[in-house]
Structure formats: C-alpha cells, structure tokens
Amino acid sequence: MRKWLGGAVLVLVLAGCSGQGEEPAAGGSQAPLSTVENQAAPPPAKGVTSLPASTPTEISIPKIGARSSLVPLGLNPDQTIQVPPVDQPMQAGWYGKAPTPGEVGPAIILGHVDGNKKPGIFFRLKEMAVGDEVSVSRQDGTTALFKVTHVEQIAKKEFPTDKVYGDTQGAELRLITCGGTFDHAAHSYKDNIIVYATLVPPMS
Structure with missing residues (x-):
C-alpha cells in the first residue's frame, strides 16, 4: 500500500458526519485552508489511461444533483481523516494525501450526508448505481x-x-459519506456509504 496512506489506516470513517441537528463527533475538525501536499503516484502501467497530477476544484454528480467546490483535507492529530466543516454540509472535500482525481490510484472525496438540520452534499449518495457518472474539474483545466x-x-x-x-x-x-442508523450517543451514523468509480478514457 502506498506511503501516502500514512496513519489513515488507523481510522477510516467519517467521524464528523453528524445527524440532523446533532453536534459533530470527535475527529470532525474543519479542513485546512491551504492545499495539502500530494504524494506523487507511480507512473501508470502500459496501456492504462490516466491524467497527470492536478488539484481538483469541483465535483459534479448529475444523478443526485450534487455539485460542490472541493476543499483539501488532511489528517487530524488522532489520525482520523478530516472532514469538510459540518456547519457547511453542502461542501465536499478531497483527501490531499491521496492521488488527485485522474491519477493512477484511488482519489478520495468526502462529503456529509447532512448537517445543521439540512441535507448534505452527499445526502443522496446511496442512490448511486453502477454506470452513473461523476465528473471532477481540475486546476489544469481538464x-x-x-x-x-x-x-x-x-x-x-x-x-x-x-x-x-x-x-x-x-x-x-472513492466517494464516502455516512449512512445507516444514527447513533445518538456517539453523535454519528453507524455506517459508511462508499461509491467506487473508474476513470473514463478521454475522447480522442
């Protein structure tokens, strides 16, 4: 497993996914304002479609009507992955220590299911199905x-x-949010919803 993963293997849930009107659980700190340094991905294998590294700027998911700019996320001191601000539930974020979307490897984008008694950017993520499309705009214009x-x-x-x-x-x-039953004692949902997707080769 790549070095960029680092201590993230210790806690791999959206600890900050809060329920409607609930306080975020521990580990849900606000994302940093500066871009997290990205570890270079290895060169793609022969015949593998990929793009060079470029900071992602926006995500769009037509199927569920989701569109958001992307803030960089890193790790909290306790090695939990940071999440977007819970008081801004429509804000998505990307894990800046992983490959950027389009590079070889798993790019990671996180979003809340809800917050502040309002639906979050990934409120309908559980509706995604095989074949649905997700587009990520990048700083290099691609x-x-x-x-x-x-x-x-x-x-x-x-x-x-x-x-x-x-x-x-x-x-x-990978798109990740919270789901399932809400645990009022932990101020967090018990499950994660995870969407896996692969890059579509660009039209020649």
Whole structure:
C-alpha cells in the first residue's frame, strides 16, 4: 500500500458526519485552508489511461444533483481523516494525501450526508448505481470523468481499508459519506456509504 496512506489506516470513517441537528463527533475538525501536499503516484502501467497530477476544484454528480467546490483535507492529530466543516454540509472535500482525481490510484472525496438540520452534499449518495457518472474539474483545466462500478453500505467498524485506500492499476475514485442508523450517543451514523468509480478514457 502506498506511503501516502500514512496513519489513515488507523481510522477510516467519517467521524464528523453528524445527524440532523446533532453536534459533530470527535475527529470532525474543519479542513485546512491551504492545499495539502500530494504524494506523487507511480507512473501508470502500459496501456492504462490516466491524467497527470492536478488539484481538483469541483465535483459534479448529475444523478443526485450534487455539485460542490472541493476543499483539501488532511489528517487530524488522532489520525482520523478530516472532514469538510459540518456547519457547511453542502461542501465536499478531497483527501490531499491521496492521488488527485485522474491519477493512477484511488482519489478520495468526502462529503456529509447532512448537517445543521439540512441535507448534505452527499445526502443522496446511496442512490448511486453502477454506470452513473461523476465528473471532477481540475486546476489544469481538464475534467476527469468517472463511471461508477460499485456502491456499498458498510458498518464503520468494518470499513474496508484495503479496498478503499489500496493501490489500483488504473485511475479510480472513492466517494464516502455516512449512512445507516444514527447513533445518538456517539453523535454519528453507524455506517459508511462508499461509491467506487473508474476513470473514463478521454475522447480522442
């Protein structure tokens, strides 16, 4: 598994996903304002479609009517992955220590299901299905288009670390939010909704 993963293997859930009107759980700090340094991905294998590194700026998911700029996210002191501000539930963020969307490897984009008694940017993420498209605009002016290959809901305590963060042969994308039953004691949902997608080769 790549060095960029670092301590993220310790906690791989959106600890800051709060419910309607609830306070965020520990680990849900605001994303930093500066861009997180990205570790260079290895060169793609022969015949693999990919794009050079470029900071993602916006995500668009037509199927669920989701569109948001992207703020960079890193790790909290306790090694949980940072999440976008809960008081801005429509804001999505990208994990800046992973490959950028379009590079070989799994790019990671996180978003809240809700917050401040309002739906979040990924409120309808569970509706995604195989074949749906996700586009990510990049700082270099290109757009990385991805097609969904798999959607799963899984308990946070069973988060599939290797499947989500492990090396991939091609350019892939992971969209992650909270779901399932809300645990009022923990101020967090019990499950994660994870969408897996692969890069669509650009038209020649």
